[in-house]
Amino acid sequence: MNLNQARKKKSKGGLAIAKSRFVIGVTVPLLLYESLGIFVLGWAFVLMFFDYSSGRLGGPILGLGGSNPFVGFSHFIEMIKGTSVEANLFRTSLRNTAIFAFAVLPMNLAITLPMAWLLESIGNRFKALYRTIYFLPVLTSSVGVALVWMSMYDARGGWINAIIRFFGGHPVSWLSDPRAGFAGVSVAMWAVIIAYLWQDYGYNMVIFIAALQGIPHELEEAALIDGASPWQVFRRITIPLIRPTMLFVCVMTMLSSFQVFDIIQVMTNGDPGYQTQVLMLDIYKNAFRYQNLGWAAAESFVLFVIVMVVTIFQMRILRTDWEY
Secondary structure: OHHHHHHHHHHHHHHHHHHHHHHHHHHHHHHHHHHHHHHHHHHHHHHOOEOOOOOOOEEEEOOEEEOEOEOOOHHHHHHHHOOOHHHHHHHHHHHHHHHHHHHHHHHHHHHHHHHHHHHHHOOHHHHHHHHHHHHHHHHOOHHHHHHHHHHHHOOOOOHHHHHHHHOOOOOOOOOOOOOOEEOOEEHHHHHHHHHHHHHHHHHHHHHHHHHHHOOOHHHHHHHHHOOOOHHHHHHHHHHHHOHHHHHHHHHHHHHHHHOOOHHHHHHOOOOOOOOOOOHHHHHHHHHHHOOOHHHHHHHHHHHHHHHHHHHHHHHHHHOOOOOO
């Protein structure tokens, strides 16, 4: 009896030590991390109501007030009605961001979904190989991707212009000609979109492959037996059944597209003539180059609201009330 009591006491003591270690090793760092995140979000929310710059000595409370005055909703009013350089660049950046995001999404879906369907139709012997090859760009650094595509787009030594010259065409300054355009969008923007798609499409393709593997084969076989063509099976059965996955892909693609930064910052830095300046790049320049943190915080809030509205709209359009 005494031995059993000793064992129970020892196990309780070990459990108490494990709990204390968990609290110290997991809970405390998690609380610190979340507290820091909440403080940063709150700080950004406060800044958008001030004309704040870290280069000015403001009031006694976190530098707010004094030479960093409270301006209320002036930043948002200026964004809508203002004629200042910042306001014009904001509207230009917002338009470019919308062009980028709403061009990337349909092009990404048009590439990734058919490719996933084709990869699922080949033999099991080569599936893993092709999946790995197509997914490799996702693992590549965005800076590396940008540098590779810059060399390909080079007006003199790039192989894209070399092919154009071979067929008797005139070389194109893909990233620097402000007059070149297609379908009302600058060639520089299209060049960046293509580079972004090349890096990003493998991620969505793998997600679609997983969704296609989850569809019961009996449904497709029954449709084929009833005389449906492969295209009809794909359109009438496959696409409706993967709508939840399409919702996830659309939301994540739009989120990443609205927040695109590094590949544009390296390839064009917003040039030529601000034709590729997106909202994240404008926020970065205002915050860290011009030290206009209040304006940058207001832009960040606008971007958050736009992304939230677009996400809610997508969820209402693509949601389903059934599962298979």
